[in-house]
Amino acid sequence: MPQCDMGRRSQPFGLWAFGHCVAWAGSRSPLPGGPSIRYIAPAPKQIHEIKDFLLTARRKDARSVKIKRSKDVVKFKVRCSKYLYTLCVFDSEKADKLKQSLPPGLSVQEI
Known part of the structure; x- marks a missing residue:
């Protein structure tokens, strides 16, 4: 071919x-x-560590965070200028703490 x-x-x-x-x-x-x-469109990137996700959310080009809750997992998706970064959290208590520690200037939307 x-x-x-x-x-x-x-x-x-x-x-x-x-x-x-x-x-x-x-x-x-x-x-x-x-x-x-x-x-x-470029493929989204997955982040495996909470610390790396928080650093990504604090970047200048981070625009918004979407939180998607399902029965087993809570997904945090941060939109930056080039990529969409995703973090999967399987513990709901950790997810609540992570939501509280997001930067205050970032728009947060729950889906």
Whole structure:
């Protein structure tokens, strides 16, 4: 199978994929007979330590924190300029303490 050298082009905040390659044949073209172009967002990053998450939340480019609670796990998601960072906490008491220790200027949204 032939490889296409123009299949991917790195951008500052993600990836642009061109539809004229075999790998992207499933996407539709906006123009008849032309290649389709679609944006692929960068994958989120997982943080495993609470201390690292708090340092990330205190960064200048951190915009907001979303807290998603389920039966077994509490997920903290901090949106920075380039990536979405996620921390999974399995202890609800630790999750409550972490919520209280988030920076005061950061918008916190519970989902």
